[in-house]
Amino acid sequence: MYRSLDNVDRQLVALLETNARMPATELAKRAGLARSTIHERISRLERKGIILGYSAIVRKTDDTENTRALIYLNTTQKRSSHLLGVLESFPEIRSCFSTSGTCDLVCWAEFSHLEDLDALLDEIALLPTVERVESSVMLASKFEKDSIGATVRNASTLAVVGGQN
Structure with missing residues (x-):
């Protein structure tokens, strides 16, 4: 789905997934682009059907974890x-x-x-x-540990040394 997107488009999608209400000025600042460029890119992502709505509903195949x-x-x-x-x-x-x-x-x-x-x-x-x-x-998470070393079964995030990401 994202094969045709460049790094900036993928970055915009990721930012909007994190906070769909992020202002264009903040998106532009984080992406290092002009606000008008951000508006153009977001419009193109909408036309392509990558972004399905302003609440940053990003098309996914299903509701399973990433x-x-x-x-x-x-x-x-x-x-x-x-x-x-x-x-x-x-x-x-x-x-x-x-x-x-x-x-x-x-x-x-x-x-x-x-x-x-x-x-x-x-x-x-x-x-x-x-x-x-x-x-x-x-393929599957068998077990993960939190930042204090306690095992978390069926966790949805990968435990990273020193804490969770």
Whole structure:
């Protein structure tokens, strides 16, 4: 569904899902664009049927929880601050960790649709310092722990070291 959207459109959708009443001036500030550009992009998202209403009803396939995935990156420059900035700008990426072992970075991401994961993987693969991209879709949550280490069964969010995201 979002394959045709660029990073700015996906960022706008994510911001509107978080707060559908966010003023255009705030959306423009967060996206680094003019307010008129934000209005044009939102109108186009409505015409495409991505945004179904001003209460930010974003089309989803059903009411199930979002798909979560781990994205594994091998890079040419392990400590590239530019790459980290680009990864941070993708609204779907919730966390990014440097790792030891077979990959340099692991990102945790969340999606409404598998097509969105596919589109993001394509974009990441084109980044200049990225040599290889792999992913693993999380099938089910067996258990998670909250920030104090208590087990939470059937939780809907991924526990991240030191707290929940």
